[in-house]
Amino acid sequence: MRLLLDENLPKKLKLDFPEHEVFTVRDKGWNGIKNGKLLELMVADDFDALLTFDKNLQYQQNFQKYTLTVFVLNAPANTYAVLTLLSAQVNAALIKGNLLNGPLVIQAE
Template sequence: MRLLLDENLPKRLKDDFPNHEVYTVRDKEWNGIKNGALLQLLLQHSFDALLTFDKNLQHQQNFAKYTITVFVLTAPINQYSVLTKLTPAINGILNEGNLSGGPILISAD
Protein backbone atom coordinates (compact mmCIF):
# COMPACT_ATOMS: atom_id res chain seq x y z
CA MET A 1 0.00 0.00 0.00
CA ARG A 2 1.04 3.59 -0.58
CA LEU A 3 1.21 5.60 2.64
CA LEU A 4 1.99 9.23 3.35
CA LEU A 5 3.37 10.46 6.67
CA ASP A 6 2.13 13.95 7.47
CA GLU A 7 4.71 16.62 8.17
CA ASN A 8 3.92 16.48 11.90
CA LEU A 9 5.34 12.93 12.21
CA PRO A 10 9.00 11.90 12.52
CA LYS A 11 10.34 10.59 9.21
CA ARG A 12 11.93 7.59 10.97
CA LEU A 13 8.40 6.21 11.23
CA LYS A 14 8.75 5.22 7.56
CA ASP A 15 10.95 2.32 8.67
CA ASP A 16 8.08 0.84 10.71
CA PHE A 17 6.21 -0.09 7.50
CA PRO A 18 8.70 -2.17 5.46
CA ASN A 19 5.96 -4.01 3.53
CA HIS A 20 4.51 -0.77 2.18
CA GLU A 21 5.53 2.11 -0.06
CA VAL A 22 5.90 5.01 2.39
CA TYR A 23 6.60 8.67 1.67
CA THR A 24 6.75 11.76 3.82
CA VAL A 25 5.16 15.07 2.91
CA ARG A 26 8.71 16.37 2.50
CA ASP A 27 9.61 13.50 0.11
CA LYS A 28 6.74 14.58 -2.14
CA GLU A 29 7.55 18.31 -1.67
CA TRP A 30 4.04 18.92 -0.33
CA ASN A 31 5.13 20.87 2.78
CA GLY A 32 2.65 23.48 3.94
CA ILE A 33 -0.25 22.25 1.83
CA LYS A 34 -3.59 22.60 3.61
CA ASN A 35 -5.42 19.42 4.63
CA GLY A 36 -8.16 19.48 1.98
CA ALA A 37 -5.66 20.02 -0.83
CA LEU A 38 -3.37 17.36 0.65
CA LEU A 39 -6.17 14.80 0.72
CA GLN A 40 -6.94 15.64 -2.92
CA LEU A 41 -3.27 15.09 -3.84
CA LEU A 42 -3.32 11.74 -2.06
CA LEU A 43 -6.24 10.63 -4.19
CA GLN A 44 -4.69 11.94 -7.41
CA HIS A 45 -1.44 10.07 -6.69
CA SER A 46 -3.13 6.78 -5.71
CA PHE A 47 -2.23 6.80 -2.03
CA ASP A 48 -4.11 4.41 0.23
CA ALA A 49 -3.72 6.21 3.55
CA LEU A 50 -2.40 9.23 5.40
CA LEU A 51 -0.82 8.96 8.84
CA THR A 52 -1.08 12.13 10.91
CA PHE A 53 -0.79 13.51 14.40
CA ASP A 54 -3.36 16.22 13.54
CA LYS A 55 -6.35 15.37 15.72
CA ASN A 56 -8.43 18.19 14.17
CA LEU A 57 -8.25 16.78 10.64
CA GLN A 58 -11.03 14.28 11.33
CA HIS A 59 -13.37 17.12 12.31
CA GLN A 60 -12.35 19.56 9.58
CA GLN A 61 -12.74 17.42 6.47
CA ASN A 62 -15.71 15.85 4.73
CA PHE A 63 -14.68 12.24 4.27
CA ALA A 64 -17.61 11.59 1.97
CA LYS A 65 -15.70 13.86 -0.43
CA TYR A 66 -12.22 12.50 0.36
CA THR A 67 -12.56 8.75 0.46
CA ILE A 68 -9.11 8.07 1.84
CA THR A 69 -8.14 6.39 5.09
CA VAL A 70 -6.53 8.68 7.64
CA PHE A 71 -4.77 7.13 10.62
CA VAL A 72 -4.94 9.71 13.41
CA LEU A 73 -2.17 8.87 15.88
CA THR A 74 -2.89 9.90 19.44
CA ALA A 75 -0.10 9.96 22.00
CA PRO A 76 1.23 12.35 24.67
CA ILE A 77 4.01 13.50 22.28
CA ASN A 78 4.85 12.93 18.64
CA GLN A 79 8.31 11.47 19.12
CA TYR A 80 9.39 8.31 17.36
CA SER A 81 10.04 6.42 20.61
CA VAL A 82 6.36 6.84 21.52
CA LEU A 83 4.74 6.58 18.08
CA THR A 84 6.57 3.40 17.11
CA LYS A 85 4.50 1.62 19.76
CA LEU A 86 1.40 2.35 17.63
CA THR A 87 2.73 0.74 14.46
CA PRO A 88 1.67 -2.85 15.27
CA ALA A 89 -1.96 -1.69 15.39
CA ILE A 90 -1.57 0.23 12.13
CA ASN A 91 0.19 -2.67 10.40
CA GLY A 92 -2.57 -5.00 11.58
CA ILE A 93 -5.19 -2.85 9.87
CA LEU A 94 -3.05 -2.43 6.75
CA ASN A 95 -2.47 -6.18 6.50
CA GLU A 96 -6.23 -6.80 6.54
CA GLY A 97 -6.21 -4.90 3.26
CA ASN A 98 -9.72 -3.47 3.19
CA LEU A 99 -9.34 0.14 4.28
CA SER A 100 -12.43 2.24 4.60
CA GLY A 101 -12.38 5.93 3.87
CA GLY A 102 -12.24 8.26 6.83
CA PRO A 103 -10.40 8.58 10.09
CA ILE A 104 -9.15 5.66 12.18
CA LEU A 105 -7.97 6.64 15.64
CA ILE A 106 -4.87 4.83 16.88
CA SER A 107 -4.17 5.64 20.50
CA ALA A 108 -1.27 5.06 22.87
CA ASP A 109 -3.64 5.21 25.83
Protein backbone atom coordinates (compact mmCIF):
# COMPACT_ATOMS: atom_id res chain seq x y z
CA MET A 1 0.00 0.00 0.00
CA ARG A 2 1.02 3.60 -0.53
CA LEU A 3 1.11 5.53 2.74
CA LEU A 4 1.71 9.20 3.43
CA LEU A 5 3.05 10.51 6.73
CA ASP A 6 1.65 13.93 7.56
CA GLU A 7 4.12 16.71 8.26
CA ASN A 8 3.34 16.53 11.99
CA LEU A 9 4.93 13.06 12.25
CA PRO A 10 8.62 12.16 12.58
CA LYS A 11 10.01 10.91 9.25
CA LYS A 12 11.71 8.03 11.07
CA LEU A 13 8.25 6.49 11.40
CA LYS A 14 8.62 5.39 7.75
CA LEU A 15 10.88 2.60 9.01
CA ASP A 16 7.97 1.01 10.89
CA PHE A 17 6.18 0.08 7.64
CA PRO A 18 8.74 -1.84 5.55
CA GLU A 19 6.07 -3.82 3.69
CA HIS A 20 4.59 -0.64 2.23
CA GLU A 21 5.59 2.26 0.01
CA VAL A 22 5.82 5.16 2.48
CA PHE A 23 6.37 8.84 1.74
CA THR A 24 6.40 11.94 3.91
CA VAL A 25 4.64 15.15 2.95
CA ARG A 26 8.13 16.63 2.53
CA ASP A 27 9.15 13.78 0.18
CA LYS A 28 6.25 14.74 -2.10
CA GLY A 29 6.91 18.50 -1.84
CA TRP A 30 3.49 19.02 -0.27
CA ASN A 31 4.58 20.96 2.84
CA GLY A 32 2.09 23.55 4.02
CA ILE A 33 -0.79 22.27 1.87
CA LYS A 34 -4.13 22.41 3.66
CA ASN A 35 -5.85 19.13 4.54
CA GLY A 36 -8.59 19.18 1.89
CA LYS A 37 -6.14 19.83 -0.93
CA LEU A 38 -3.70 17.30 0.54
CA LEU A 39 -6.38 14.59 0.46
CA GLU A 40 -7.18 15.48 -3.17
CA LEU A 41 -3.49 15.20 -4.11
CA MET A 42 -3.28 11.86 -2.35
CA VAL A 43 -6.23 10.45 -4.29
CA ALA A 44 -4.78 11.73 -7.57
CA ASP A 45 -1.42 10.08 -6.70
CA ASP A 46 -3.02 6.71 -5.78
CA PHE A 47 -2.29 6.78 -2.05
CA ASP A 48 -4.21 4.37 0.16
CA ALA A 49 -3.82 5.98 3.58
CA LEU A 50 -2.63 9.02 5.51
CA LEU A 51 -1.06 8.79 8.95
CA THR A 52 -1.49 11.93 11.00
CA PHE A 53 -1.29 13.31 14.52
CA ASP A 54 -3.97 15.93 13.68
CA LYS A 55 -6.93 14.92 15.81
CA ASN A 56 -9.13 17.64 14.29
CA LEU A 57 -8.79 16.37 10.71
CA GLN A 58 -11.44 13.72 11.29
CA TYR A 59 -13.99 16.46 12.05
CA GLN A 60 -12.93 18.94 9.37
CA GLN A 61 -13.28 16.90 6.19
CA ASN A 62 -16.09 15.19 4.33
CA PHE A 63 -14.57 11.74 3.85
CA GLN A 64 -17.34 10.63 1.51
CA LYS A 65 -15.35 12.44 -1.23
CA TYR A 66 -12.06 10.61 -0.64
CA THR A 67 -11.12 6.97 -1.13
CA LEU A 68 -8.58 7.05 1.67
CA THR A 69 -8.15 5.78 5.18
CA VAL A 70 -6.80 8.33 7.64
CA PHE A 71 -5.01 6.81 10.62
CA VAL A 72 -5.26 9.36 13.44
CA LEU A 73 -2.46 8.52 15.87
CA ASN A 74 -3.73 9.42 19.32
CA ALA A 75 -0.82 9.53 21.76
CA PRO A 76 0.50 11.90 24.45
CA ALA A 77 3.33 13.15 22.18
CA ASN A 78 4.29 13.05 18.51
CA THR A 79 7.81 11.77 19.02
CA TYR A 80 9.11 8.62 17.36
CA ALA A 81 9.64 6.94 20.74
CA VAL A 82 5.94 7.32 21.54
CA LEU A 83 4.40 6.84 18.08
CA THR A 84 6.37 3.71 17.21
CA LEU A 85 4.34 1.98 19.92
CA LEU A 86 1.23 2.49 17.74
CA SER A 87 2.79 1.09 14.57
CA ALA A 88 1.83 -2.51 15.30
CA GLN A 89 -1.85 -1.49 15.41
CA VAL A 90 -1.54 0.36 12.10
CA ASN A 91 0.28 -2.58 10.50
CA ALA A 92 -2.40 -4.99 11.76
CA ALA A 93 -5.11 -2.86 10.13
CA LEU A 94 -3.11 -2.68 6.88
CA ILE A 95 -2.62 -6.45 6.83
CA LYS A 96 -6.35 -7.06 7.31
CA GLY A 97 -7.02 -4.87 4.27
CA ASN A 98 -10.54 -3.73 3.41
CA LEU A 99 -9.80 -0.35 4.96
CA LEU A 100 -12.74 1.97 5.23
CA ASN A 101 -12.72 5.48 3.83
CA GLY A 102 -12.25 8.10 6.51
CA PRO A 103 -10.68 8.31 9.94
CA LEU A 104 -9.52 5.37 12.01
CA VAL A 105 -8.25 6.43 15.44
CA ILE A 106 -5.27 4.44 16.69
CA GLN A 107 -5.17 4.83 20.46
CA ALA A 108 -2.16 4.43 22.74
CA GLU A 109 -2.74 1.46 25.02
